[in-house]
Amino acid sequence: MRRLLPVLLLLLACGHQREPDAIRKPDGTKPAAVAAPAAEVRAFDSSSARWNAYAQRVALRPQEERTRQVHADSVFTIGRHRVECHDTDRETWLKIDGRVIRLAGKVTLNGVTDRSPDSVDFANNRLWARLYRHGEKELLLLALGSEPCTGLGCSVKEFLLYDVATRALSFFGSFRGDDHPLVLLYQNEFAFVAEDFSGDPQGSTAMTFRQHLYARAANGRFRSVTDAQGRPYERVVVEEATDDRYPGRQRLHWFEPVR
Numbered sequence: 001m002r003r004l005l006p007v008l009l010l011l012l013a014c015g016h017q018r019e020p021d022a023i024r025k026p027d028g029t030k031p032a033a034v035a036a037p038a039a040e041v042r043a044f045d046s047s048s049a050r051w052n053a054y055a056q057r058v059a060l061r062p063q064e065e066r067t068r069q070v071h072a073d074s075v076f077t078i079g080r081h082r083v084e085c086h087d088t089d090r091e092t093w094l095k096i097d098g099r100v101i102r103l104a105g106k107v108t109l110n111g112v113t114d115r116s117p118d119s120v121d122f123a124n125n126r127l128w129a130r131l132y133r134h135g136e137k138e139l140l141l142l143a144l145g146s147e148p149c150t151g152l153g154c155s156v157k158e159f160l161l162y163d164v165a166t167r168a169l170s171f172f173g174s175f176r177g178d179d180h181p182l183v184l185l186y187q188n189e190f191a192f193v194a195e196d197f198s199g200d201p202q203g204s205t206a207m208t209f210r211q212h213l214y215a216r217a218a219n220g221r222f223r224s225v226t227d228a229q230g231r232p233y234e235r236v237v238v239e240e241a242t243d244d245r246y247p248g249r250q251r252l253h254w255f256e257p258v259r
Contacts, residue, residue, distance in 0.1 A: 062130035112173035138164035166220030
């Protein structure tokens with residue numbers, strides 16, 4: 001029996017080998033998911049870089065801008081236009097060149113979160129204003145937020161596009177979107193890139209950002225732009241927040257080459 005004991009101990013030691021260091025951290029925990037292959041990361045990064053370069057190239061430059069954050073009862077001029085922002089206990093309303101715009105009951109044209117339009121009733125804080133000109137046409141763009149805000153509500157912004165010639169209103173919203181959305185030209189008309197969000201805001205599931213193209217119609221309001229088959233012009237970015245192997249995916253269908 002004494003002769004068998006060393007043999008048994010040797011067999012037990014061989015049968016209880018550690019996992020290779022390559023798949024276990026020093027503290028005994030398994031490492032995070034393996035990073036994406038370099039080629040895959042470059043493919044996503046390069047497509048995003050192309051879009052960013054394109055956006056900078058085609059973006060219309062505002063003729064004038066007011067960026068000072070002002071709270072209730074703000075009055076300012078931009079270009080030849082007078083804008084008032086009023087927030088009372090009863091309601092929030094704007095006045096542009098004498099036209100009163102009550103925000104109660106107004107909703108966004110785009111689906112801000114999970115493709116659902118957003119109410120702009122609580123947009124009581126003017127963040128900034130821009131004036132665009134193209135030929136004889138003028139467009140006012142106002143960014144609005146809520147004050148005070150808490151949690152995820154602080155990531156929501158509303159945008160008012162005011163067509164000066166027709167006095168038409170178009171409201172858009174964004175959640176975790178670009179603070180300064182893209183304004184460009186489409187078929188010689190003002191165009192606006194609106195952004196939607198869907199997924200889990202906490203990042204436990206994939207998050208999808210959709211950027212849709214809207215353009216000014218003859219009545220001054222903005223409408224979604226599609227191709228001849230009815231397919232909308234859009235850029236879709238999916239971020240796999242819980243999987244480090246995939247930094248993101250992009251799908252692009254646009255009215256012109258993006259370079």
